[in-house]
Amino acid sequence: MIALLVAGPVLIILVSLFIGRYPLSVSEVFTTLGFRMGLVQADIPATHLNVVWDVRLPRAILGAMVGASLAVSGASFQGMFRNPLVSANILGVTSGAGFGAALAIIMFDGQTFFIYLFAFAFGLLAVILSYLIGTTYKATPTVMLVLGGVVVSSIFSALISLLKYIADPFDQLPSIVFWLMGSLASARFTDIVIAAIPMLIGVIGLLLMRWRLNVLSLGDIEARALGLNVLIAKSLAIFFATLATAGAVCVSGVIGWVGLVIPHIGRMLVGNNNEALIPVTISLGAGYLVIVDNIARTLTGSEIPLGILTSLIGGPFFIYLIRRTKARGW
């Protein structure tokens, strides 16, 4: 089971090394990989190295990490909020990150580093604000948290509109709009290393505390009576899910629907017990986003922004899912 969950995404990443507008044969790809890893001595054309090692591989790895992060955060929030329809953005992380990115595009001329930094920081800020709004005396009632998330999302959306309005329409505005559509096109290994840290911490954290998510889903009073320190457990889960999502969003922009569709496929496959659901969701999310990104970069002559595709695929697929299961999965 575990082998399958790891092998699936790895295989999809390998396959995506062959996909693209620059044609490469099987042996070309593998000798390039082997050469780069120091396993083979060969005379590799610089273009091959560039295409395989510097463009396709980092992009596929990043796609897998982003997909896994968004999917597992969605699944965790669904468990925690006892609602199968919430996604990773329930506490406003995406809107906050979008605002941060737009601000960096205007303030720092769109330098990549600052876009990441601001997107990440404002994503975290949005969640912290939602959390503070939702926290009453020594407790974080779910309804209040959701309400906090709605308010904070809406405020940051308004601020994004404001930034779009004042942005330079020839240069900055298109950058903001493209960022908000989501893309993995800028992925390089240096980016992966930076963004991987929060994503890995988040994903691994949720993976480790996945059984606790079951207990949290019973509601505050029962979870507490079962011996769970609800405040700490909930805060930890929110912390990990937010790290994962903010890490993903800051490099990829807004990629919708992954956190909703993937956990539901997982629920159909292995049920709702987070012990099985969380690992399956991580694996499915990783594989799914790499596949969709391959479609995004090959379907037409120029790239289609990833966020558009995930919504175009995710929306109808979600309708198909809930009609097929008649919402019995939850």
Add this chain to the structure above:
Amino acid sequence: MGIIKVRNATFSYGRENVFENIDLEINAGEVFCLFGPNGCGKSTLILCMLGVLPLSNGQISLGGRNVRGMKPSEVAKVAAYIPQSHEKPFPYKAIDIVLMGRTAHTATFSPPSPADRKIADEALEKVGIAEFRDRPYTQLSGGETQLVLVARALAQQTPILIMDEPTAHLDFRNELNFLETIVKLVKQSGLTIIMATHFPNHAFYFEGIGVNSSLALMNNRNIAVKGNPFEVLTEENMENVFNIKSKIISYTWKDETLRQIVPLETS
């Protein structure tokens, strides 16, 4: 020897006290029924005993320790809770729910151990619902769900079980089945049971079947009378505390004299 001691307990959500100056002592190994009308503060008192809600005044000791200073995991190793109604957030299997009784025994970043899983399976067995093990518990009836929650409480392996109107949503037969299960558990393992209830006859049932039982009548934010069912459930007390005219009837079954209280009219 009181396994739970409530001293001068007062609780308020805001200005209004839900209950005030309550004194109670519950002995180990007995079934203690807390009887009172809706909204009299039974559920609140129960949540205070579990340390979920903090008292405004007074103190509650649970197994010899002030519940206020106990961590959730420490409380959950002494007392298990069976709620009145349980919202089912996801169609977990019955065994998944029972396994959650092991929460206090697992660390934050680790799943339950094989030993925990074995304990959960044994709990299902003990309650007699092993056949539900892999069924989604959303498909179980109210009575069956309540038994799953009893199994979850047993998996906690606590000396005390605290139940909040556990039979409120059960039909005639399931109610009796539930009471029989409780009696079996008390006789087998010497558990202490605290049970909030709407039905005074539950206390007579426990008394009649030979289980140590006591009862407290709760009304108007306080405990009016407490003691064993025979002393407490009298026609005078029902009249004085609840303004109900009632009749105690007794009958013989299997050579035992059993009692029931029958409400006649409100006064």
